[in-house]
Amino acid sequence: MLKWAVIFLVVGLVMGALGFGGIGGTFVGIAQVLFFVAIAVFVVLLVLGLLAGKGVKNALD
Template identity: 55%
Template sequence: MIRLAIICLVIALVAALLGFGGVAGSFVGIAKFLFFLAIALFAIFLILGFLAGRGIKNTLN
């Protein structure tokens, strides 16, 4: 997902250099959304991983 955000950011940069301001703004918005979505999913899965690891550790003892 971070890869998609970077791709959208590069497309926005190229579009801005070519003078397509509206398209560039849209792609920057998409890149921001994808970046923050990836960060949120990372945090959620990190917490779930810690909780699952603790649950497995408790069952083994």
């Protein structure tokens, strides 16, 4: 998902530099949303992984 965020960001910046500010801004906005969604998914999976790791450790002890 971060790959798509970077792609949208680069395309948006190039379009903005070429004078297509409206659609370029939209692409940058989409990149921002994708970035924050990726960060949220990362945090959720990190918490779930830590909880699962504690569960496995407790089961082995």
